[in-house]
Amino acid sequence: MINDFPEGLTVRRPAAVDHARVLAVLDRWWGGFGGEAGSMERALLLPRLFFQHFATTSYLAERPDGDLAAFLIGFFSQSDPEVAYIHFVGVDPALHGRGIATALYRGFFDQAHAHGRRHIHCVTSPGNTASQAFHGRLGFKMLLGVRGDGDVPVQPNYDGPGLDRVVFALDLTARVDP
Template identity: 40%
Template sequence: MMITELPKGLTIRNSKPSDHKRIISVMKDWWGGRDLTWMLPKLFLVHFCDTSFIIEKGDNLMAFLIGFLSQSKANEGYIHLVGVHPNYRGVGLGEFLYHRFFQICKKNNRDTIRACTSPVNKGSIEFHKKIGFNILKGDAEVDGVQVSLDYNHPGDSKVLFEIKI
């Protein structure tokens, strides 16, 4: 069941450029040692503040979502990167962030949301399926899941997701 408000002591706000260092400083730990900091250039926090969010407990970063409204596809929004502190997984923060982004998309006449993840991120795949995303057909299959090969660069397979809201 989705939470409709944050647990006591947590607050949500739009991201700002000064959040960049905070986010990239936790990414390796939050992704189990995988260094994905290259996926979050500061420009995302400069240009997409209105569609990106930070959840905090005091001064501590607990979760974030970086998303944007597509400039090329007028009916789409895209969730680029989401992270939840490992100690706060399973309490609904990720889903809360996604639904906040969905609300903004609806207000801007966007009915399709897309996202992607690495095939090794089984937790992300299950999360997206649980909240209603469909896995799009790829050009290969890994562990029974459709993937798109060489998505961002050679050797970079991605699981592509879509949901209609």
């Protein structure tokens, strides 16, 4: 399913029963980013439907004891047959720097490419500079927007009033893995 995954972790497709497990780690993994509003926003971004209807294009990584290590929720666009979308990704901060997110992304890239998808899209919040740097290292390009703090192009109200986003795109046909 995924090549070069860090030793000691297993990867599988998520299921509806994993929904509560993922929601339970979000605040801790994001270090309370955004306070109570950020907590609510993260929970609302991951309804159960992703675990029910997009499991075949998503991944969940676990430690040998079954504890959650990481997840990637992605899907293939129903509107554009050349696009796949990475909706939400998380890695336990204790495991950062081990290549887990990169392996999950590459697994998704390979699956998308095998299904004829040429482009990967995703977003992050303007304040998540670690995510912005990570996507840049993988070859994603930030789409044009209004210049925000730190000179990052922001799409104002992208996910609703006050929910600005940095929007990324990756051309799989031009991809060169770091």
